Amino acid sequence: MRRLVRQRLFWPIAALLTLIVVNTIARPSFISVTVRDGQLYGPLLDILRNSAPLMLVALGMTIVIATRGIDLSVGAIMAVSGAVALTIIAGSPSPDDLGTVLVAILAGIAVALVLGLWNGFLVAVVGIQPIIATLVLMLAGRGVALLITGGFITTINSEPYRFLAQGYVFGLPLALYVSLVAIAIVAVVERRTALGVLTESVGINPEASRLAGVRSRGIVWGAYAASGLLAGLAGILYSSNISAADANAAGLYIELDAILAVVLGGTSLMGGKFSIAGTVVGVFTIQTLKSTITFLGVPPAVSPLFLAIIVVIVVLIQSPRLRGGISRLATSSRAPKTPEVVR
Amino acid sequence: MTGLTVAGETRAASAVGSVRRFTSRRVTWIPVLAAVTILLLLLVGAQLYFGNFFTPRVLSSLLLDNAYLLILAVGMTFVILTGGIDLSVGAVMAFTGMLGASLLRDGLPTAVVIPVMLAIGAGMGLAVGVLVHYFDVQPFIASLAAMFAARGLAFMVSLSSIKVEDPAILWLQSTRLQVAPGSWYITPTGILALLVVLVGALVLHFTRFGRTIYAIGGSEQSARLMGLPVVRTKILAYVVSGVCAGLAGVVFTAYTGASYPLNGIGTELDTIAAVVIGGTLLTGGSGFVVGSMIGVFVYGTIKTVISFLGAEQSWTRISIGALLLVFVVVQRIIVARSAAQRR
Numbered sequence A: 001m002r003r004l005v006r007q008r009l010f011w012p013i014a015a016l017l018t019l020i021v022v023n024t025i026a027r028p029s030f031i032s033v034t035v036r037d038g039q040l041y042g043p044l045l046d047i048l049r050n051s052a053p054l055m056l057v058a059l060g061m062t063i064v065i066a067t068r069g070i071d072l073s074v075g076a077i078m079a080v081s082g083a084v085a086l087t088i089i090a091g092s093p094s095p096d097d098l099g100t101v102l103v104a105i106l107a108g109i110a111v112a113l114v115l116g117l118w119n120g121f122l123v124a125v126v127g128i129q130p131i132i133a134t135l136v137l138m139l140a141g142r143g144v145a146l147l148i149t150g151g152f153i154t155t156i157n158s159e160p161y162r163f164l165a166q167g168y169v170f171g172l173p174l175a176l177y178v179s180l181v182a183i184a185i186v187a188v189v190e191r192r193t194a195l196g197v198l199t200e201s202v203g204i205n206p207e208a209s210r211l212a213g214v215r216s217r218g219i220v221w222g223a224y225a226a227s228g229l230l231a232g233l234a235g236i237l238y239s240s241n242i243s244a245a246d247a248n249a250a251g252l253y254i255e256l257d258a259i260l261a262v263v264l265g266g267t268s269l270m271g272g273k274f275s276i277a278g279t280v281v282g283v284f285t286i287q288t289l290k291s292t293i294t295f296l297g298v299p300p301a302v303s304p305l306f307l308a309i310i311v312v313i314v315v316l317i318q319s320p321r322l323r324g325g326i327s328r329l330a331t332s333s334r335a336p337k338t339p340e341v342v343r
Numbered sequence B: 001m002t003g004l005t006v007a008g009e010t011r012a013a014s015a016v017g018s019v020r021r022f023t024s025r026r027v028t029w030i031p032v033l034a035a036v037t038i039l040l041l042l043l044v045g046a047q048l049y050f051g052n053f054f055t056p057r058v059l060s061s062l063l064l065d066n067a068y069l070l071i072l073a074v075g076m077t078f079v080i081l082t083g084g085i086d087l088s089v090g091a092v093m094a095f096t097g098m099l100g101a102s103l104l105r106d107g108l109p110t111a112v113v114i115p116v117m118l119a120i121g122a123g124m125g126l127a128v129g130v131l132v133h134y135f136d137v138q139p140f141i142a143s144l145a146a147m148f149a150a151r152g153l154a155f156m157v158s159l160s161s162i163k164v165e166d167p168a169i170l171w172l173q174s175t176r177l178q179v180a181p182g183s184w185y186i187t188p189t190g191i192l193a194l195l196v197v198l199v200g201a202l203v204l205h206f207t208r209f210g211r212t213i214y215a216i217g218g219s220e221q222s223a224r225l226m227g228l229p230v231v232r233t234k235i236l237a238y239v240v241s242g243v244c245a246g247l248a249g250v251v252f253t254a255y256t257g258a259s260y261p262l263n264g265i266g267t268e269l270d271t272i273a274a275v276v277i278g279g280t281l282l283t284g285g286s287g288f289v290v291g292s293m294i295g296v297f298v299y300g301t302i303k304t305v306i307s308f309l310g311a312e313q314s315w316t317r318i319s320i321g322a323l324l325l326v327f328v329v330v331q332r333i334i335v336a337r338s339a340a341q342r343r
Helices: A002-006 A010-026 A043-050 A052-066 A074-091 A098-126 A130-148 A159-166 A174-191 A195-204 A206-211 A216-242 A254-264 A276-295 A300-318 A320-334 B002-014 B016-025 B029-050 B056-065 B067-081 B089-105 B110-134 B139-157 B167-174 B188-206 B208-218 B220-225 B230-256 B267-277 B289-309 B314-342
Strands: A034-036 A039-041
Touching (some): A010 A276, A052 A174, A052 A216, A074 A098, A074 A216, A074 A254, A098 A159, A130 B314, A195 A206, A195 A216, A206 A216, A254 A300, A300 B139, B029 B289, B029 B314, B056 B067, B067 B089, B067 B208, B067 B230, B067 B289, B089 B139, B089 B230, B188 B208, B208 B220, B208 B230, B220 B230, B267 B289, B267 B314, B289 B314
Antiparallel strands (some): A034 A039
16 A cells, blocks of 8 residues: 555546546536447546647646746747648638648647747757746747737638547547547657656756766757647647637646646656656646536636645645655654655 | 947946946846836837827826836845745736725725735735745745636636725826826826835845845855845745735726726736846846836836837737847846856
């Protein structure tokens, strides 16, 4: 039991399971899955489908946080990539043409990648603090997106584009596949190559890893580029879901949700060791929490308060001082003066 | 920036020694001077372009329209000087405004409501400070939780806007103290904001608390070893920011004549941007309240220029982002240079 509790993923998974159980007790239909026309429907599937943009953003955020950074601009990048893609589709004579849609998606993602490279340049080459370097784009990005859409909410009517977020393949939502593929690629690249270890070493001690011959500049730069790319894809999914590019609402506060998901998953904001599985669990927890809040009939406007309470609880659990205090209490009551390494 | 280097060169020609002494001793004033230069360039450029920018009406409204931001920026300066950050200011401002408006609607006297608003702000600041200090939560996350909480609480007070009819609050805004009709004027809110700047500057420079803030920002470790009250001072800095947010709530309510739970979204970013443009280093330990005031005026001038141009307001955020970038890069160069000198 003790070993189980010590597992890094124990608390995140426990939180997620608790949420699911509470939901199921409150409304048994929560875990029901119905099959219609060979396609699966149900609250759980909605959570899986709706969590796709957050999943993509949080994956990128995990890598950035592992390098001891933070990326505040993901929401703005989402707005820009959605605006670019939809402006291309809206401007083309044949919005239903698959080629047009592909060009639009690639253009949106390419712009997002450029923005990510820009963030990486500021952090890795110029040496600006990550919070501020990405704050620049967070401030300016939404303005750029508004300029692209001309200050309006661009709406389109494109079946292939809509399919991206709402379509079903083999009975499961396409968006789910997108997030699964993203998880797989990030996991393989970070965990089956040395890149993950190098990223962690840069996050733990940038100076020492540079002296040890790790090319930290490229790794940090790459992390921001990956975050931008994934945020771009998330922006495409988001705009496809509502068939509109809303420069003000797209990805609003998603950076905060993503950071929260990463922290919930047990990755420390101090950089270093990161857990992709933890982030995945964290994303599902947040998405389930949101659907719970909606289900409980809490006005969505008040939901930030619930999120705040969750954040405080989570950071307090992670706080070394609180843990140290508790374990000291536990050890002093049993065996006094046992030196214990508290992580 | 070019103006600055040119000025530096001419002075260098006349007295190399004094310049070197100035740049080494007063290195922290250089970003402030840069901000003043930018402000003057903006004002002169706007006057040359529009011809009617330098009127008492436009310049007076600069202070009137940005009084709340000025108050927030003073509080934020305290926090940033300790090396922290406070993301909750906009939401706390909205919450205190909502609460104040609803209490006034219920018939409570103004003399009770305003102290309550300030106390609520102080309480939020205290909570952030305690989380940051006692539980080693990163300022970013702790103030993020406070931001969520305050925003949720603001919505719990009321989902729609509350009109304020209290004569005392409206007096703050509607009274125009001026010598002659149509000339310079100042409102009580403007006086309040300037008073906050004055008090902030005096506290930072002439009290033990203020000097300790600089010491902590310079090096927390050293400050602790010197026996300075690090804990108390750090927490108090967040309380100062909270009180300022509460006061900004009063001023903003007076400014709009109503409270709306969505007030002040993104204001925390504007505030941080203004403080950074005003020459305060985000790493802490270096910066001035007066600089933050200049930063707020730069922000206000850009906003006014853009509305004069009739351009979209999205350009405000883009130009602020670009300006922020320029200043951060300049600061980065200054820091790198002074670090190299020390070696």
